[in-house]
Amino acid sequence: MPRPGRPMLARLRVRGWLQVRTPLHVGGAERDPNGDLQVAVNGRGQPYVPGTSLAGALRAFAEGDRPPAERLDSPWGYVMPGTQKGTASRVVVQDALITNTPSLGKDGLPDDVLDPAQLETRVSVGVDRVSGTAAHGFLHGRLVVPRGAYLRLELDVESTPDDLGEDRVWLGRLLGALAEGRVRLGAAKTRGLGRVELLTEALQIHEQRFDNRAGLLAALHGDGGQAWTLTDLRPDQDQAVRQALGIEIGWRPAAPVMVRSAVDGVAVDAGPAHQRDQPHAGRAGPAGAA
Known part of the structure; x- marks a missing residue:
């Protein structure tokens, strides 16, 4: 049964x-x-x-x-x-x-x-x-x-x-x-x-x-x-089905652009926008500054 x-x-x-x-x-x-x-x-x-x-x-x-x-x-x-x-x-x-x-x-x-x-x-x-x-x-x-x-x-x-x-x-x-x-x-x-x-x-x-x-x-x-292992389960790892499209846009700000972290304790509270996805380092300043 x-x-x-x-x-x-x-x-x-x-x-x-x-x-x-x-x-x-x-x-x-x-x-x-x-x-x-x-x-x-x-x-x-x-x-x-x-x-x-x-x-x-x-x-x-x-x-x-x-x-x-x-x-x-x-x-x-x-x-x-x-x-x-x-x-x-x-x-x-x-x-x-x-x-x-x-x-x-x-x-x-x-x-x-x-x-x-x-x-x-x-x-x-x-x-x-x-x-x-x-x-x-x-x-x-x-x-x-x-x-x-x-x-x-x-x-x-x-x-x-x-x-x-x-x-x-x-x-x-x-x-x-x-x-x-x-x-x-x-x-x-x-x-x-x-x-x-x-x-x-x-x-x-x-x-x-x-x-x-x-x-x-x-x-x-x-x-x-x-x-x-992951390799054991991926016999077709070189045959990707989903195609990714990447677009890169180059631009320069007309004025200083800043980004601020809401968490206390980092090296600086604010930094140039181009560093927003990088660890905070250096001092705050206008976009493009070190």
Whole structure:
């Protein structure tokens, strides 16, 4: 007699760290409608990226990075509009705590969680298309996770022997894109926010089998199963599907352009705009100055 529910005879388990390369904003509940856009926090008040948000970004990238003949409805789930047909996702993405360092405590949980006081504030204004100056009444701010923070990545792919081969391929392609910094998370991605990079030296990929006695006992005893490397999962790593278009615009400001950090304790509070993605160094001055 067939067992009820969805079969899971194998599991690909990924554990690692994503480093925030540009400031990141994943929105949370607003306490004040007139205040800054908040960053999501969990029940303990710790900044984090919800697993649903992370899964959505990963699925969106995976959909655009697949060959035309490949469908990802099976691993990521789908619903046919107007019908009751569909399946749940076989990909389980855990909430990602945001930390200062890529380290785990004795309980296996991140032990250096980012303090909400370390979040930065980014203030934006609307621009009047006629005058080219700041538009009246269009001022807002958002809290962002600072560059250099880390996200704990915990992802499982529930599989079967029939799907396991394809699951390895698309998972390897997705992890490769994360390692190359091609996947962005959160809001304001077109403004440069949300670029993250997978730390391959700390990446752990294990395959567990539940269709035999040895595999079940190994999982119960905490054995991770067969270990894989990112290279093992990427047989087609030289055949990129998604094409990237880079545009570089050269310009010179007509007046001094400054950028300011909202976090105290850096070398300087303000610096030339061309250094905004570099560590603060030197003294504040007009754009182009040393």
